Amino acid sequence: MKKTVEYEQVFERGCGMDIHKDSVYATVMGEGINTETRVFKTTTRDLRELGAWLTELDVKAAAMESTGIYWKPIFHVLSEFPINLMVVNASHIKNVPGRKTDKADSQWICKLLISGLLKGSFIPPADIQKIRDLYRYKKKLVHYISSERNRIIRALEDANVKLSSVISDTSGVMATHIIEGLLAGRKDLKNLVMERYHHRVKASPEEIVEAIDGKITPHIRFLINCIQKHISALHQQIAEVDAEIDKYVKAYETQIELLESIPGVGREGAISIISEIGVNMDFFPSEHHLASYGGMCPGNNESAGKKKSSRTRKGNQHLNTYLVELAWSAVKTKNTYYKAKYEILVKRRGKKRALIAIGRKILCAIYHMLKNNESFKELGSNYLAEKTQKNRIEYLKRELRQYGYKIERVA
Known part of the structure; x- marks a missing residue:
């Protein structure tokens, strides 16, 4: 049967x-x-x-x-x-x-x-989906520009121009000026370098002149010119995408201003976050659910009473990337709570785990800011030290009371 x-x-x-x-x-x-x-x-x-x-x-x-x-x-x-x-x-x-x-x-x-055993994924509203598609495409265009700049450096290496060995920012003002001069056929390399040389460059002018003394053939010149034209076209396309994004984010200017009050978060960062999570937090029961959605919380892997790997769970990889970028910016902002917390965490957990922790804190703050429509409340760089000192004093008071001592505050 x-x-x-x-x-x-x-x-x-x-x-x-x-x-x-x-x-x-x-x-x-x-x-x-x-x-x-x-x-x-x-x-x-x-x-x-x-x-x-x-x-x-x-x-x-x-x-x-x-x-x-x-x-x-x-x-x-x-x-x-x-x-x-x-x-x-x-x-x-x-x-x-x-x-x-x-x-x-x-x-x-x-x-x-x-049977009620399925949980639906977060599907943002139609207008947020449009912002998401446009912003992700914009990030892809930025990656294309980075790839094309790397191709220029590889082409220069082919011509024995070691520009990346003496200048770290090969897309900066000085490096761009040198590349343009080499493509124009300039032979006065020392004057070419000194026209844009500044004290922040670690290499000396003589070292730079020696590094860029290569052989630019017509083939290399043609190849780099083609790459530069493509980069210019990509910049123009990014400007068009930005203009289209601005049309859709006009309805969320209030939320963008709120998020900009977070240390390290500018307009670009605020738009990136809104494009992934929207502005209505009712879908997420708590900030912990939102952190799980963003892949910013530790996973649970326990068997036979033993805890194994607690690596972060897979979540929205785009949101995860944006939050790590914002965390880097936040920890570089002086006299802030995030910087102080990062300096404590990085000593015992390392940079990567510390950044994930700061990114999670930023995301939890964003949850409450959007849910309650309130701006960011900066605790200050001394908050953690003062909290530790206060807890230490309370602990010592309890210890003394256990041994029968009476504590009186001296004015």
Whole structure:
């Protein structure tokens, strides 16, 4: 006799979807309907047929894996229907090994959904999604510029111009002036160097002249000119993206001003954070949930009473990167709480862990600032020392009272 396992249903009816590039396997089950699996194409017409089918069956909840970017068009089309859509982390809904088929996956997702065992991922509002897409694309363009600048240095190395050996910032004013002079065919290298030389350069003018005395061939000159034109085009494209971003962030100027009150956070940093988490903190029950979403909290790995690795969990890698950048900026701001805390942590935990800790503190502060609509409250660089001293005094008072001493404050 075949046995069945009964489980509590949180949703009366549900739909589980296994998503692919060209097809969607949708399984419906629940009270009053037969379990059924249908296959739909990912065209707009077929997805609307899927939405109409779910509406006809009075299915109010549906879940899908966050498979690459393929979930996005499905989410956008089905949002037109009265269905509670849930996008779930694929690593949280793995099926039983040995039963890996598209149909079985959709059935498994549906069972987990109606049992209330799935937790939806954070999906920002439509306008925040636009800011996110634009800002991530802008960061990609910045990376392209860095790559192209490195290509210029490699081309100069091919010409035996050792510019990166004597100047650390190869995209700065002095290095750019030297490169332009070499491409123009200037032979007075000493005058070329002295025109932009300054005391912050560690190498002497003679060392720089010796390093840049190479052989710039017409081929190298043509290659570098092409790279420079591409860099100029990328800068122009970044300016256009910035203008488009400004159109969408006008509605969030108040929140941006609040975040700019945090040490080390400027307008660029505030926009980067808002593009990833939005401004409505109601989705996150507490600041700890937000820190987990950003991958800024330690993980738990315990077995047989022994704690193993506590490395940070995987989260939103874009948000994680932005927070580490802001943490670097914050710890370099003098006379601040973050700098004082970093100096304490870095001694025993190292730079990387200390930066993650500061990034988490910044994110927790952002959570409360956006939730309560309040500006940042700077505690000051002496806060930790004063707190330690106060705790030490209270500890010594308790010790003395235990031994029968009476403590009186002397004015």
